[in-house]
Every structure is written in structure tokens, then in C-alpha cells.
Amino acid sequence: MGNTQECKANLARLHSCALSTGNNQSMFAKVKRLFFIVLVNIAILGFGIVSLELIFGGWLNSQWLARLNLIRDATITYDITGLYESTNNTVLYTRDVHGLRGSFNDPSEINILTVGGSTTDQRYINDGETWQAVMQQEFEAMGKEIVVANAGVDGQSTFGHIKNFEWWFPHIPNLKPQFILFYIGLNDFYKDAEYKYDGLETKEKRTIRHIFRENSALYYFSRTLRNAYGAMFVLGIGHSSVNFADIEWTEKPLQTGYDEIMAARLKAYAKRLTILVNKTKQLGSIPIFVTQPYRKYRFINGTVQGIAEKSLYENVEINGVDYYHLMKKLDAVTLDNCQQNGEVCIDMAKDTLWENEDFYDFTHMTPKGARKVGVYLVDKLKDVK
């Protein structure tokens, strides 16, 4: 009897032991399987990412211009219904094989190359009605054969302009403009002072991180989405239609310490302007700097009125009058830098000739506004040798 009980206990222990070994084996198999799945997934993902980088990135293509958000060799018809009043509801937007907009056959013919953001690009203005086209027509009417080309890129600040000189302009054959006109200010007003779209310094200081940022398609992808979100949803500076009749205007600012608000930004901006001047001169051209008008403020009988609507800037609330004072600080840096270097400086922002009809939103101009800009600039530049 006793032996039988002992024997049963031994059998139970043996069974338990066998089960435990079986469990261990099953656990090991599970871990092995999981490891295999993870490994295969990483391999597929790695292969996919490397393929995407090689196809879309700049690793094998030194002329990877997509990273500048350039449109090349394309004629696009845009529907402008609801943007501004026009007899025709569509506009033609043409960029040549080099990514330039304008009326010329070869880049060697270009006398004035205009560089800027969306207000230079003028995505929703017809090919023959941009301020560059107006300038060329006005010069022609004076009997001067001056070709004005458009190298504006939507959303580009001076960070992007500097990159144009590294990634874009050197690849345009025979490009040797007499003047490079920078129509700047607005995008730099919004771009973070700490923004690191560099190496802005020199090629010697380039690190692996810079090389990765310059060539990686996935970095470009994430930067584009991040910056597009910031521009369109946080800052609200994309293209839109504004009914100025509904705007409430005020003469009272919300802030006073503009120097403090702008200090870091102005210092960084001045540094970028110096780089731009140097790069322009290296290309054998003369820089022209033009400040931009902004419709968040206007001049009525010598008094500044700004939109009453408040927005956040550098963590403080501002209205349109504050915009005026802050933009004036930025424009002062543009003009100081320009005058110190003896360049051609045009303070168009201070002029009072702008009306509501010249703009379709706070930033971008209608064909009427573009015509005014073109005529104004020709008037200022007609005597420049």
C-alpha cells in the first residue's frame, strides 16, 4: 500500500516535470518566433527605407532640388475662384526646366533675378501679371531690354534663400544676373530665431547630422510636414481670402517692448543677411534689398491702424499695430545691413500707396497690387547702373 502511494507521488512529480519542460520549450519557441518576426520586420523596413532614401533623397543626386520645394518644367492651371475677383477664374503658372518663372529663353539673358517667398513666387497670379512681368514690360516701354526672372519659392525665408545659392543657382547654366533682388521680411518675421536649417556657417563645419539633413528624403518629408503644419495651422500664413470690409481696425498697440521681443530674431536675421550679401557677390551680382508691405496694418492720414484681432507672437499677445512696430524692427535691420554694405536698398513697406484691393489676404497681392509693386520698383531702379 505504502509502495503504491510512493509510486503515485513519483509519477505526479515526473508528470509535473515533463509539463514544466514542455512549457519551457513552448516559451522558448514563442520567443524565437517573436524574435524572427521582429527581425524580418526590421529587415523589410530597412530595405524599404534605404530604397526610398536612394530614390528620393540626395545621396546619389547632387541636383536634388525637391528639398527646396521647387516646381520645375511645369505649367499648372490654378482655380482662383474665391481668392480674388478676376474676369478669368483660372491662372497659368509656368516654371521652366531650371525652376525659374519669367519670359526669357536662356538664363544668360537674365538681368535681375528676384528671390523671395510666396510674395515673390506669386503662385496665384497669372504668368504675365506678376510684378516681375510688370517690371520687364515697364522697362521695355522705356526702351530698355531688361529681363526680370522669378526665383521665389512659397514659404522660403532667408534660410532657404541661402540654400538656393548652394543647391539651386550653381546648377542653372549661364546664370549670371547683374542684380539679385531680395524681396524679404515676412517669412523671416515668422521663422524661429533658433531654427537650424543649416549648416549656414561654412562647409568646413559640416557634421554628419548636416549631411543627413541635406540628403535624407525622410528628413525632408518630416520637415515639410512639420513646417507646413506650423505655417498653415499655427501661424496662419498660407494663401487665403480675406474680406477687408469685415476687418476691425485699431490704433492702440498691445505691447511696448518691441526690442526685447525681437532681440534674438534680429541678431540671427542680420547674420543671414550678411551671408546672402556675400553669396550674391560671389556670384558676381549686386544685391538689392526690398522690404515688403503687410496688410495687417495700414496708414490712414499719417496714423498707423492695425487689425484688432489678437494673435500670439513670441509668447505675447499682439495686434496689427504691434505687427507694424515689430516688422519695422526687422525692416530696419534689412536696411541697416544693406546701407552698411553700400547696396541698393528700397523701403517699400513704409510707403502708403497700398489699398485693400491690392491684397487678397494679409500677405499676398492681387494682380492690381502686383502691378503697383512692379511699377514702383522700376521707378526706384530705373537709374541704377
Added chain:
Amino acid sequence: MLDLLKDLWAFMKVRKKFWLAPIIIVLLLLGGLIVLTQGSAVAPFIYTLF
């Protein structure tokens, strides 16, 4: 969109087809890059401050 992703995840979990995950990720990236870099009809409406 979120429902679609949830359904996809549930499908991969039930059918044990986890190898589909990296392929889906790569295809999404491919779509995004084509839109942004090849001058598609959508790209001009993306205003990127840079």
C-alpha cells in the same frame, strides 16, 4: 482614418501577418514622398515655411 489603422492592426494580429506592417509604413512614406517631390497636384497647396 483611425478606424482604418485599427482594422489593419486587428487584421495583422488575427491573421498573424505582422510582416505587412513595415510594407504598409514604407508604402505610406512612398506616397508622401511622391506627393511632395514629384510636383503633384496636391504639393502646391502645401505651404511650408522654411
